[in-house]
Amino acid sequence: MSRPGLFISFEGIDGAGKSSHVEGLASAFRAQGRRVTVSREPGGTPLAEKLRALLLTERMDALTESLLIFAARRDHLCQVIEPALARGDVVLCDRFTDSTFAYQGAGRGFDHETLAILERMTNMGAAHEDGLLPEPDLTLWFDLAPERAAERLAGAAHRPDRFEAQPVEFFRRVARGYADRAAAAPRRIVRIDAAQERHRVWQQLIDALVCKGWLW
Ligand code: TYD
Helix, strand or coil, X not given: CCCCCEEEXXXXXXXXXXXXXXXXXXXXXXXXXXXXXXXXXXXXXXXHXXXXXXXXXXXXXHHHHHHHHHHHHHHHHHHHHHXXXXXXXXXXXXXXXXXXXXXXXXHCCXXXXXHHXXXXXXXXXXXXXXXXXXXXXXXEEEECCHXXXXXXXXXCCCCCCCXXXXXXXXXXXXXXXXXXXXXXXCCCEXXXXXXXXXXXXXXXXXXXXXXXCCCC
């Protein structure tokens, strides 16, 4: 699929430290003259941010959760991601569809085939002629052992949300979900060793972009 922009997603279990590198990467692209759109999922539009607030706080079953996530994604795609890619921006998105397959699929144990159907429905009538969701050009997967991530979350100042409050076994399943996604898409998904010191994590991330020829 050819498009003028560049779509990069950040993925990993809660506590892996991915979000702290999004703004840094945005600055690196801006320093090289690129226009950057930074966003996140669930969220990124006023409607999707309202759905995010519900998803992080309200009890619901796995299908309701998945439908709300894809509804938020649909709005985000139409309002933010597609227009930004069409005008040539670098889009940096903190989480995208891999999160759904890892959290709702592997974590909650929700049916993968149903998620794949919802994924296809989310792009109906959207800009892409091939009818598929725009796939990130690159996904930076921050891989950290669930036990280490739990330690980091325990030290965080804020109260855990509905996902962060899940037991470590949930995050083991989510981590396996990410590993399976990465094995199935080795060219798109680059593993970042999130157990390293922060500056080494950053260096590995930059190396991945230099390797693609997108930063220098
Ligand atoms: P997160 O990026 O962790 O936000 P914060 O760093 O502010 O806590 O995302 C919020 C949560 O949403 C996270 O626990 C994972 C969950 N999530 C899903 O379960 N499925 C999805 O498809 C997405 C995008 C997020």
